[in-house]
Amino acid sequence: MRFYTLCCITFLFVLRLTAQPFSNGCGPDTLRYTQAKASGNSEYTLSTQSNFLSYGQYYTAPQGITVSGLCFYGRAIGNTSATATITGHLYDFSPQDTLPFGAPLVSGTVEVDTSFHNGNMSQMRYCIIFSEPVTMFNGYIVALETDSTMPIKIYGNNNGDGGFEKLSVTKYGWPWVNMLSFAADVDFHIEPIVTYDLSAQISFEFDSACADRNYTLAAAAPGVTYDRMYNQRAFNNQVLQCFNFTAQGNILPHTLDTFIYVGATGNIPISFTDSIIGWTMQCNVTAYDTLYAINPPQADFSTIGSGLPVEFTSTSVEGQDEYWDFGDGDTGTGNVISHTFTTAGSYTVTLVVTNGCGSDTISSVVTVPFVGVDELLANAPNINLYPNPASDRVVISADTEINVVDVYNINGALINSFNGNKNKLAELALTGYSPGLYFVRISNTKGYTNTTKLIVN
Numbered sequence: 001m002r003f004y005t006l007c008c009i010t011f012l013f014v015l016r017l018t019a020q021p022f023s024n025g026c027g028p029d030t031l032r033y034t035q036a037k038a039s040g041n042s043e044y045t046l047s048t049q050s051n052f053l054s055y056g057q058y059y060t061a062p063q064g065i066t067v068s069g070l071c072f073y074g075r076a077i078g079n080t081s082a083t084a085t086i087t088g089h090l091y092d093f094s095p096q097d098t099l100p101f102g103a104p105l106v107s108g109t110v111e112v113d114t115s116f117h118n119g120n121m122s123q124m125r126y127c128i129i130f131s132e133p134v135t136m137f138n139g140y141i142v143a144l145e146t147d148s149t150m151p152i153k154i155y156g157n158n159n160g161d162g163g164f165e166k167l168s169v170t171k172y173g174w175p176w177v178n179m180l181s182f183a184a185d186v187d188f189h190i191e192p193i194v195t196y197d198l199s200a201q202i203s204f205e206f207d208s209a210c211a212d213r214n215y216t217l218a219a220a221a222p223g224v225t226y227d228r229m230y231n232q233r234a235f236n237n238q239v240l241q242c243f244n245f246t247a248q249g250n251i252l253p254h255t256l257d258t259f260i261y262v263g264a265t266g267n268i269p270i271s272f273t274d275s276i277i278g279w280t281m282q283c284n285v286t287a288y289d290t291l292y293a294i295n296p297p298q299a300d301f302s303t304i305g306s307g308l309p310v311e312f313t314s315t316s317v318e319g320q321d322e323y324w325d326f327g328d329g330d331t332g333t334g335n336v337i338s339h340t341f342t343t344a345g346s347y348t349v350t351l352v353v354t355n356g357c358g359s360d361t362i363s364s365v366v367t368v369p370f371v372g373v374d375e376l377l378a379n380a381p382n383i384n385l386y387p388n389p390a391s392d393r394v395v396i397s398a399d400t401e402i403n404v405v406d407v408y409n410i411n412g413a414l415i416n417s418f419n420g421n422k423n424k425l426a427e428l429a430l431t432g433y434s435p436g437l438y439f440v441r442i443s444n445t446k447g448y449t450n451t452t453k454l455i456v457n
Contacts, residue, residue, distance in 0.1 A: 020201070021220070026276075026283035027195030030071055030127075031059065033229045033279065034167070034187035038157030041121065044188070046074075046086075046144065047151045054171035055154050056091065056143030057190040058098050061136045062223020062230075068133035069108060069193040070142045073121050073155035076114045083111045084148035088128035091141040098166055099176040100141050106130040112152060121155060127193070141169065142192050156188035191279075196224055200274040200287035209262045209293045210357035217245055217252075217260055219287070221274040231276040244273040262293045294318050296358035301351045303366060304403065305447025309340040310366060312349065319353040327366075341368045380450045383442055389455035396426040400444040407454075408439045430456055 034057060046055060059065075067090055076084040089107050091100035108128040117123035146152055156168070168179040168186040179186040201220040209215055225242055228235040233242050245252040247260045247270050262268065268291040275284035297319040304311040313336045314322045324332040326339050327347035341347060350363040381400040388394060396405060402420025405428065409415050415438075420426045422445060433456045441451040 021199045022201070022285055022287040023197045023199040024283065024285035025195065026198045026224075026278070027066075027281065028068065028193050029195070029230070029278035029283075030191045030193050030280045031229060031278075032189075032191055033059075033235070034156070034191070035189050036232075036235060036279075038187045038189075040157055041155050041189075042158050042186075043153040044156055044186070045151050046146055046154050047149065048147060049149050049151070051173050052170050053173070054089075054143050054145035054176075055156075055188050055190070056089075056100060056141045056169040056171075056176075057188045058093060058139065058141050058167045058169065059192055060227055060229055061139050062227045063196060064135050064137055065140070065224075066133050066135045066195045067130070067140060067142070067192050068195065069127060069129040070144075071125060071127040071191040071193065072144055073124050073189045074112055074126065074144075075116060075124050075153050076112050076148075077151040077153060078114050080114055082150060083113050084146055084150045084152050085109055086112050086126065086128070086144055086146050086152065088130070089143045089145065090130060090134055090136075091143060092136070093139050093141050095139070097178070098139075099169055099178070100143065104143075106132055106134050121189075124155070129193075133195075140192075142190050143169070143171075144188075144190060145171070154188060154190075156186050158184040158186045194230075196222075196230075198222060198224065198274060198276065198283050198285045200272050200285045202270055202272045202287045202289045209268070209291050211262055211265050211293050211295050213262055215260050215262060215291075217247075217270065217272070219243065219245070219272045219274075225274055225276055230278060232279065233277055242275050244275065246271045246273075260291075262291070265293045265295055267292055294355060294357055297353040297355050297360045299351050299353040299360040299362040301349075301362065301364070303349075303364075305443065309338045309449075310368070310447060311336065311338045312351075314351060314353065316351070316353040316360070318355055318357075320355040321353070323352040323354075325350040325352075344368050380448050381442060381444050383440070383450045383452050385440060385452060385454055388453075389457045390430060391457050393427060393429050394454060396420075396428060396440065396442065398424050398442055398444070398450075400424065400448075402426050402442050403445045404443045406441045406443075408441070410437050410439075 070088045087107055087109050089104035091104055094101040108130045110126045110128045166178050166180050168188050169176055170179055199222045203218045224230040226234055233239055248268055270289050270291055271286050273284055273286040295318050298317040300315045302313050302315055326349050346365050346367045348363050349366050352361045381398045384397040385394050401422040405418055405420055405426055407416040435456050438454040439451055440454050441449055443449040
């Protein structure tokens with residue numbers, strides 16, 4: 001398969017795109033657009049003995065369209081046993097004048113006989129398969145020509161459909177010209193045989209939704225969905241009938257703005273189906289995604305210690321971001337934060353918790369009975385490690401009840417923390433510790449701390 005690319009234009013009907021697209025191969029489809037839009041049939045003579053040496057029809061390519069052949073309607077004019085060879089070509093086109101550009105990209109032939117079949121067009125239908133399929137972008141022209149001196153009648157329509165789209169071309173003598181130049185709004189019944197990918201994509205305005213609210217769903221589909229040459233629903237101005245949303249198994253209405261009511265928290269499965277009716281086939285593709293719904297947050301926190309420092313932990317529900325005000329002019333952020341008060345007293349500590357659905361605030365009074373350096377030194381627990389250095393495990397001994405044990409590496413990063421259960425002895429397993437220097441800090445139930453070195457060998 002050969003790919004011939006000028007540029008790529010894709011039309012999207014979408015508010016915002018974030019999700020990966022789903023796609024499905026469609027075809028083959030034989031585009032009967034010119035027959036559908038024409039109001040009657042006429043015959044046009046093609047022959048080396050006339051000035052009209054070739055007839056062609058332009059088609060859009062709103063996405064990658066693979067053209068593998070064409071069909072047309074016609075008959076040769078001669079004795080009953082005569083046949084004539086028709087050659088079908090695929091051309092690129094010039095955007096300036098919608099005329100064929102350059103040499104044919106690919107070609108194929110078929111023999112046409114003289115049977116009129118009492119005017120039954122379906123029995124005068126011939127198809128040509130090209131030597132190889134070619135993928136076109138932006139637009140292309142399929143054309144017929146012959147090297148036969150025998151006249152050949154090609155069917156089209158010149159009664160005028162009101163479009164004046166300049167879709168038909170002819171090689172008049174030698175140069176290509178638009179048939180509209182001859183005051184004829186002609187549509188030759190030349191039908192490309194095409195395949196393409198149909199895509200569907202869902203996106204949401206936010207990563208998470210809030211319960212008890214309405215949301216607009218955004219979706220996207222490729223250009224063929226909206227192109228009247230490829231989709232009969234677009235031809236009949238019924239594009240909305242192509243789309244089908246489901247949420248939690250419920251089918252949503254066909255509207256330009258599709259709303260979903262989120263009534264509960266948790267995962268909400270969403271699907272979006274793009275379904276088109278081609279001229280000789282139907283095709284659909286479904287995209288799947290999940291919307292996660294949450295409630296507004298509920299703020300709460302706990303504290304450890306009442307002196308220097310105090311550790312604050314957010315125990316909020318559905319919280320994403322935490323903002324702390326310690327009541328002494330200092331603030332902070334984070335789920336767990338330690339704060340040192342400079343003077344004794346009572347402080348109103350406030351926590352504001354937010355998520356995509358709102359915010360909540362809680363305040364609590366924290367009493368700091370002492371923070372002086374002398375008191376701190378007097379009440380700091382004594383701490384011993386043995387053995388030290390150690391390679392397997394180490395026993396931590398203190399002269400006070402151990403509340404929490406924290407282990408830091410040489411860079412100051414916390415690598416382990418566990419509860420001392422208010423015992424005076426604690427054991428630290430060194431499995432997974434690399435040889436080197438570490439710092440072990442204990443805090444007692446009154447919030448005082450002490451730190452010592454540990455060497456792992």
